[in-house]
Amino acid sequence: MEIKESPSFFEHAAMAAFGIALITTLILNFGMIAGQNSIGLAMASLCICALIGFMPGFAAVGLHIKQTGAILELGRAAMIGFSAGFIFSIAMSGFDAIWVMLGYNWPLMLIESVENFYLDQGESISDLEEFREMIESQSGSFSLPGLILNAVLMGILSLFTGMAANGVFGRNN
């Protein structure tokens, strides 16, 4: 009986995950830096990143199908999506740590820009203080189980977008 070997997907998952993590971290941090005096810019970069954050699985499956020309089984697309989401989460944690070392903490920058917006309007929001306290208490803390579990959760979310990509790119193939 002939055993048909499927092409490896790990390389494509890693490429897509790192690429999207790099794009996300750049948009997020530069958006927050530029959006210090413009709430619109800060919020727009946050919304764009929230959407891009769902994309690792989608991009990885798309890349794999384009490169190999294969029509994937649903389970394989899910596996590629999961791997991409897992790698994306780890990469984002790494990039965030680098930004914090450079003195840029995007959640704090976002709070400042929202605070500036409300101050201009003569209002204040209690939620922001609560959020600031939470971010400040969390910054600098690191937990390996938390990081791994977070990556698993991101992997599961990407698993769904990976399966969706199987439909989109498989159709084009």
Add this chain to the structure above:
Amino acid sequence: MLNSRHSLILFVFPSAFLLLMASGFVFTGSAGINSFSHEAFRSLCHQLPSRTLVINDLYTAVCARCLGLYSGLFLASLYLWLRRAQKAVSVMLTAAFFIFALLLNLADVAGNFLGFWSNTVYSRILTGMAGGMALIFIIPALIYNVKNKTRQNGN
């Protein structure tokens, strides 16, 4: 491809796990498991206490909107599993529902932020749930489309 319950398990188990984690295991009343699940969702949700459900004196691991989203993922997956996704659904219809759910969430957030209205816990849960369901429903529609196209090309 999607006719067997085995393949639909791919939807049900992961979404059930996500919902269980997102609930923060508040039903167990255990603060230890609750804080662990909070840690897991730290980078996925703002987890603001004022926007999070409290059950048994414990906060859920995610905000109301995210809890709605994970509930939507699970409910839609369960529906597909029970129905075995036998009926092919139009891609256009599910894509329209997906875009509608996305815009609904965007409008709810933006309207609240700009002071047009104050959203409630229920509005956040419901809009989030619509988003989660839309994401699941679009997948079988896309896959059936591929299947039909492959069959057509084969003939």
